[in-house]
Amino acid sequence: MVTIKAPIYHAPLACMSSSMQVDHPLSSLRQKSSILTKEIMSFICQKDCYLKEFHTKVVSCSPSKLKIAVNGKKEVVSGFDVICEDTVLFPEGGGQPDDRGTMNGHEVLRITRVSDKAVHFMKEALEPGTEVHQIVDWSRRFDHMQQHSGQHLVTAIADEKYGWPTTSWDLGREKSFIELDTPKISNEQLEQLEKDVNEAIRKCLPMMPRWVEVGSEELQKVRTRGLPEDHVGLVRIVEIESIEANMCCGTHVSNLSHLQMIKLISAEKGKKNKTNLYYVAGDRVLKYLAASIEVEKKLNKLLKCGQDEYAQAVEKQQKTLKATNKSNLLLLREIAVLEGQRYLNQPNRDVIFCLHRKEGDSEFLNMVANEIGSQNALMLLSVGDEKTSGLFLIAGPEEVVAVVGPKVEEALKGKGSFKNGRYQGKASQLCNRPTAENILREHADKRKVET
DSSP: OBOOOOOOOBOOSOOOOOOOOOOOOOHHHHHTHHHHHHHOSOOHHHHOTTOOEEEEEEEEEEEEEEEEEETTEEEEEEEEEEEESOOSSOOSBTTBOOOOEEETTEEEEEEEEETTEEEEEESSOOOTTOEEEEEEOHHHHHHHHHHHHHHHHHHHHHHHHHOOOEEEEEOOSSOEEEEESSSOOOHHHHHHHHHHHHHHHHTTOBEEEEEEOTTOGGGGGSBOOOOOTTOOSOEEEEEETTTEEEEOOSOOOSBGGGGOOEEEEEEEEOSTTOEEEEEEETHHHHHHHHHHHHHHHHHHHHHTSOGGGHHHHHHHHHHHHHHHHHHHHHHHHHHHHHHHHHHHTOTTOOSEEEEEESSOOHHHHHHHHHHHOTTTOEEEEEEEOTTSOEEEEEESSHHHHHHHHHHHHHHTTEEEEEETTEEEEEESOGGGHHHHHHHHHHHHHHHHHHO
């Protein structure tokens, strides 16, 4: 049996669902359920994780509010906290998100644990004493079971074989990660760990819950993160036969074979000299593979080559792009010189020079200003989409630029600064360039009158 130090878990609020259906009745646990209910602070979903429906009674129902995301925005929803005699819907805990499901056909939006009670938040009220039929969202539940059980297995082997204790984990929407207390994991180590984990899955080892007394010496031999302050009753331990025992409240597969397989995606630098190990388990492996195949098909079409030639094709395109950008820069420089010379060669040129181009960058704007010279004109230069956003530059006599720059910035709804005699920045409304030009002309006319 593996003994592992306590991790600190973080539970996200949502998770991608799994489509796999597994029926594995735990008849021995169901036969003892009436006894367990009296002795253990556990719900029916923790005694039989494969149970999808359950009949029970409402104990209490009280008005409540819940903040949830609706179309990407947080909203406060009014509803009711419903407590039943028992529940097949798992409340969040142990790093695992809560279930989703229905009670008498009404959607349950959140399930949380308060002491030995599961609180179901619903929009509809259910009177105390009402018989309720609970149905769990099985695709979401089984996905959570696979990812959570996969974490237990990876954590156990990583600690036992490599000495990398788990310090936290996160069950994400598409992939999860385990934070391991090691500064680095090599590619060779990652590959070997993946082989070890999947070898354990192929052994079809049982993974079962059991309960022990609080204070039992057995708790000193299992991986634990401590009991919540409001815990009552016996303590639940989840054990992978011959691999690990872990104090855990979450729902798990009953046999490692139900994980199908685990893919370790990457090992990335984490916080405080630790490593985040990203992985997917079970149905998520199939979805990850399907997504990768779709990307491969698109790249084959775009790059006009197979997967083994991707790197060469991208490198070739990067070189071509670099050469094209260099040519474009040379052309922009020539255009900047020509624009400046065209203005300077006008016999009766305007004291205000305005220029806008869709193509270009800040370097182009400065090249035009340099060619004309600040002593020869008051300039309003811009590049970008003339109807929306882009870059602008005000150049000319320094004392004039310092005055009109902020006004132009405001007219263009932009953000800029005065530096080295010029005022430049980003504009969000280049369509207001006529207004900005009028600001320059009004200031020029005012100076003409004063002189």
